[in-house]
Amino acid sequence: MTDDVILRAPAVVRGRSRGRAARAAASIMRIVPIAIIAIYVLAAVFGPMIVPFDPVATQIVDRLLPPGATTSTGSVAVLGTDSTGRDMVGQLIYGARTSMLIGTLTVAVCTVVGVVVGLLAGYLGGIADTLLSRIIDILIAFPNIVLAIVVAGLFERGVAVVVVALSLAGWVSFARLTRGATLSLREREWVSAARVLGVPAPRIMLRHVLPFVFAPVVALVALEFGLIVLGEAGLSFLGIGLPHDIVSWGQTIAAGKAYLSTAWWISVFPGIALALLVVMTGLLGDQLNSRFQRGGVR
Amino acid sequence: MMSMIGRRLAVGVFVIWGVTTLMFVLIRVAPGDPATTLLGPDATPEQIEALTERLGLSGNIVEQYLAYLRQLATLDFGDSFRTGQPAIALVSSRLPETLQLTLGATVIAAAVGLTLSLLAARRPDGAIDRVVSTISILFQGMPTFWVGIMLILIFALVLRVTPSSGAGTPAHLILPAITLALPFTAIIARISRATLTEAMREPYVQTARAKGLSRGEALRNHAFRNAMGPVVTIVGLQVGALVGGAVVVENVFAWPGLGTLIVDSVASRDYTVVQAAVFVIALFVLALNLVADIVNALLDPRIRVEANA
Numbered sequence: 091m092t093d094d095v096i097l098r099a100p101a102v103v104r105g106r107s108r109g110r111a112a113r114a115a116a117s118i119m120r121i122v123p124i125a126i127i128a129i130y131v132l133a134a135v136f137g138p139m140i141v142p143f144d145p146v147a148t149q150i151v152d153r154l155l156p157p158g159a160t161t162s163t164g165s166v167a168v169l170g171t172d173s174t175g176r177d178m179v180g181q182l183i184y185g186a187r188t189s190m191l192i193g194t195l196t197v198a199v200c201t202v203v204g205v206v207v208g209l210l211a212g213y214l215g216g217i218a219d220t221l222l223s224r225i226i227d228i229l230i231a232f233p234n235i236v237l238a239i240v241v242a243g244l245f246e247r248g249v250a251v252v253v254v255a256l257s258l259a260g261w262v263s264f265a266r267l268t269r270g271a272t273l274s275l276r277e278r279e280w281v282s283a284a285r286v287l288g289v290p291a292p293r294i295m296l297r298h299v300l301p302f303v304f305a306p307v308v309a310l311v312a313l314e315f316g317l318i319v320l321g322e323a324g325l326s327f328l329g330i331g332l333p334h335d336i337v338s339w340g341q342t343i344a345a346g347k348a349y350l351s352t353a354w355w356i357s358v359f360p361g362i363a364l365a366l367l368v369v370m371t372g373l374l375g376d377q378l379n380s381r382f383q384r385g386g387v388r
Numbered sequence: 389m390m391s392m393i394g395r396r397l398a399v400g401v402f403v404i405w406g407v408t409t410l411m412f413v414l415i416r417v418a419p420g421d422p423a424t425t426l427l428g429p430d431a432t433p434e435q436i437e438a439l440t441e442r443l444g445l446s447g448n449i450v451e452q453y454l455a456y457l458r459q460l461a462t463l464d465f466g467d468s469f470r471t472g473q474p475a476i477a478l479v480s481s482r483l484p485e486t487l488q489l490t491l492g493a494t495v496i497a498a499a500v501g502l503t504l505s506l507l508a509a510r511r512p513d514g515a516i517d518r519v520v521s522t523i524s525i526l527f528q529g530m531p532t533f534w535v536g537i538m539l540i541l542i543f544a545l546v547l548r549v550t551p552s553s554g555a556g557t558p559a560h561l562i563l564p565a566i567t568l569a570l571p572f573t574a575i576i577a578r579i580s581r582a583t584l585t586e587a588m589r590e591p592y593v594q595t596a597r598a599k600g601l602s603r604g605e606a607l608r609n610h611a612f613r614n615a616m617g618p619v620v621t622i623v624g625l626q627v628g629a630l631v632g633g634a635v636v637v638e639n640v641f642a643w644p645g646l647g648t649l650i651v652d653s654v655a656s657r658d659y660t661v662v663q664a665a666v667f668v669i670a671l672f673v674l675a676l677n678l679v680a681d682i683v684n685a686l687l688d689p690r691i692r693v694e695a696n697a
Contacts, residue, residue, distance in 0.1 A: 224402070224406070225406075227399060227402070227403055227406075228402075228403050228406035228407060228410070230625075230628065231400075231403040231407075231628060231670065231673055231674060231677070232403070232407050232628060232666075232669070232670055232673065233628045233629065233631045233632030233635065233669065233673065234628070234629075234632060235632035235633075235635060235636060236631075236632055236635055236650065236666070236669055237410075239635070239650065239651060239654055240411070240414065240650070240654055240662060240666065241414060243651075243654030243655060243662075244414060244415065244418040244654065244657075245418055245419065246419065316529065320531050323531055323533075324531065324533060324636055327531075327533045327636075327639075328636070328639055328651050329655070330651070330654065330655060340531075340533075343531075343533065343534055343537065344533075346537075347537055347640075350537065350540060350541050350545055351545045354541055357534070357537050357538075357541070358538070358541075360534075361530075361531060361534030361535075361537070361538065364531050364534065365526075365529055365530040365531060365534065368529040368530075368531070369525055369526060369528075369529030369530075372525060372528065372529050373525065
């Protein structure tokens, strides 16, 4: 009993002629999300080469310096330092690295598992489909974050555990999407033709169904990436995510909570970094979705 | 409508069975022997054996599972290791706080979200619409735990108008409820705006407009009620996320509900309480889902008729 609620797509905007400036602004807006996400990726990949930062080293004399202050080594802490004297810029960059790593790994797991399960259930139907639908019922009804909290808390802290904890419910949206698309695709002419010609089922799924599922899945990847990054930060914020020697925005935000009245910058900056990334992945996902709805196979 | 509720309950029982069975598996897959972990390195073999017995971890896996199901049926999850109280009593004592928080957030989210959508739907793609959609995107993307901390910073530490954390007075509820409400305000505003603009193109609204009603009047008196059905349905589907959000928000504000209890219990490996809390959370989500379904049926006569047929 999976109630898919599909909002009717908003009708085309009435033919109001928009000025050249507005059109230019709109086309700039289209590039913004992907450009900002690219900056995050670059910072995560190359940042550590530019900004020297040791996530476990402490520099007590430099603790709780406000943004713009000069440290004992003579460098300028642009965004200040935390309670153990670590530079905030370094923390942001290493945190971006962590978020990208966890986000990419988890989304990869979720996409593969979800698409495979969705394809099988949608194409084969019968018991496979019933079983999938029931599992989805259970995972949808239960709050994902609580499931992740319990799993992450029961096992030893580590990257693998966080990825598993977040994947446990994360694959469901991919499976639902793929299943739904497959259900309609399997009735299309080219799939029937392949079936009549005796093409084996695995090959039909791979060559004649999967390529058409691709576009919506890509849009979902963008949306889910943001949610996964949020989930990881949430777990680390609660102190049951990644181990302490890995810098995570969630952990930094939690650590700054104790110094809110004296050193607001510790909690504020990682939160802005996190919120901006999540908002941009959301916008990118929406963009991809609407592009797919206009041009792609429905 | 009764048959709809019956069907919902059947699905609910199945979901609770699934979630609790998942917990059963997880606790047995987790590394380390719980009894040894709990008692520490100084425990005698007899103590460990006795605790293993009490935890329901002795015997083969089938026996353990049957015993576990019996526990579920009688709501007896054993005693908490930390406090010695029955786990289910401990968990139920925290439920009212979580209920307060989620209800408070729902009221705020519905009031603000619907108001925003009514403003936005007056003139689709107008200036207000754009502002509302920007606000929605921001509200949905900001991590709730960070928003909570920012609200503490602004309202408790700088302006000093609210308590920073804890519970007790109604003032304590304000910040946690607002924090939890933000993403749902955004969801409600987005969906409601979409269904409202859709409804405004329907023939009955055009008729009302032709009879001389202003766009605002047609929106409020004719489109609004019809547009609410899908909103309630989708908000109902988000109930799980609402409860999950509450779990996180409670930990930001040291709010003494289920969320702080489950995180503390997981951290201290208090398995009996974790199991009881997961069970109660599943039950809570299902109850809220059912409420959403009933509200929906009350709003839309078509659903009542369909459900009876």
